[in-house]
Amino acid sequence: MGGPRFEPVRAIRAYERVVEQVEGAIESGALCPGQRLPSERELMTQFSVSRSTVREALRVLQARGLVQSRPGDPNGAEVLPFSPAVLHKSMSTLARVAELSLGELVQFRMVLDAAAILLAARLRTDEQLAEMAAAVDRMKGAVEAGGDAFGAADVAFHDAVARASGNKLIQICTDVVRSIVVDLIADKIASAPDREGLMRRSIGHHEEVLAAVRAGDGPLAARRSRESMYDYYADYVKAEERAALKALLE
Amino acid sequence: MGGPRFEPVRAIRAYERVVEQVEGAIESGALCPGQRLPSERELMTQFSVSRSTVREALRVLQARGLVQSRPGDPNGAEVLPFSPAVLHKSMSTLARVAELSLGELVQFRMVLDAAAILLAARLRTDEQLAEMAAAVDRMKGAVEAGGDAFGAADVAFHDAVARASGNKLIQICTDVVRSIVVDLIADKIASAPDREGLMRRSIGHHEEVLAAVRAGDGPLAARRSRESMYDYYADYVKAEERAALKALLE
DNA sequence: ATGCATTTGTTCGTATGTATC
DNA sequence: AGATACATACGAACAAATGCA
Secondary structure: OOOOOOOOOOOOOHHHHHHHHHHHHHHOOOOOOOOEOOOHHHHHHHOOOOHHHHHHHHHHHHHOOOEEOOOOOOOOOEEOOOOOHHHHHHHHHHHHHOOOOHHHHHHHHHHHHHHHHHHHHHHOOHHHHHHHHHHHHHHHHHHHOOOOOHHHHHHHHHHHHHHHOOOHHHHHHHHHHHHHHHHHHHHHHHOOOOHHHHHHHHHHHHHHHHHHHHHOOHHHHHHHHHHHHHHHHHHHOOHHHHHHHHOOOO | OOOOOOOOOOOOOHHHHHHHHHHHHHHOOOOOOOOEOOOHHHHHHHHOOOHHHHHHHHHHHHHOOOEEOOOOOOOOOEEOOOOOHHHHHHHHHHHHHOOOOHHHHHHHHHHHHHHHHHHHHHHOOHHHHHHHHHHHHHHHHHHHOOOOOHHHHHHHHHHHHHHHOOOHHHHHHHHHHHHHHHHHHHHHHHOOOOHHHHHHHHHHHHHHHHHHHHHOOHHHHHHHHHHHHHHHHHHHOOHHHHHHHHOOOO
């Protein structure tokens, strides 16, 4: 019994090996953001493959957000710093293709934002607290000025909170999911009947959260954050999904 | 003031337009998983571009996990059902390139797993509860049998919980982050001094969580889940990061 | 500011291995 | 087994864009 366990030999495409090598060089740090890859013609001699193969590999690397090539650039493709754009893209298609409901997305935001705020309440610096307060002030100013900059100020607040949480993964994921949710219902928000009232109530919620963060009361800040999010989005969530959201409000 | 706001005209590559059209057809539902794209030669006539351009577009679509092409297949590329593989890939590179620390990953798991368990405690069916109990039983059996199947049973438990949460996004993200964490420290776990003791203590934690789920006490289940995860992973996290983890234990 | 050389974007033709009928 | 259609891969060529002398 037993015998040697042979791996099934799946045909590795030529371009895949090129991708693997370049990807490995980037992830190992041998290639740093800002550095340039050799030109396509140079790469084809180094890997001894054709130009078409090199180009297919470069397209894949570009789709993964690792490199970027511009036409005519004598320096070759540029190695990019990490950006959550690819993560954003794959989560967006996940939301569409895997049929994520708005309720699931909002619920995810309630979980992650509350966690970020709980951590921020305990780990924040005074400077970060000032950023949050400034964002809330800008939200107030936006209401007076007609509400155009309200969304941006709201994003700034949540981003300041996410950064203060000290967890880059939380920061990136909250940002990605927030923008997806906003995309889904931007039109509905814009055409809401009592838009100014919604904004004022949202500001009140944010001030309550901010006060709890200032006081260092993480659990209270988290609870208020969940309530605020529920209050703001519940109307747009299908009725049968609201129960799942309420389950987070204890 | 104000004038017409012109968009910067970025040169759209030919392959990008092919990608956009096919991607749109898939996301709009015009192309369903299992269906086949036209052959490359057919696509080049339909889009009136060359073969290479079609191929580069197909590479990008493949990198995004939307289609898959096999050599010699008379039917052309296959439209794939959504898989979190791309999400997994981009989060993995995020973990490496953006220098996510183990502490951040574990903290993220503590947040998401606790949320999943809180929801599961309130929304689970009896059948799902039985699945969780069965998984814990298998963990026990694995310890007797030498610990080989312990990890798989542990995964099965957390997967059952995530499914019972009713939130596909939570389910996918917990799975992705769990596998990344496990990859990072699989060797350290395997060579732990008192491996059997670790497993037994982990089983005890899982039983406590399961009891709280059975009793429908979500907050208790969530707290026990966070404690369990902290207890299991804290040793592998850098000392200066442990404070951030403890902030979640209130 | 103007060419010039080089690079990428794109096209076309061809050869090869492979899967299906 | 053979024919057909396919994907893979190579190579040569031209246009557009870029950087540099």
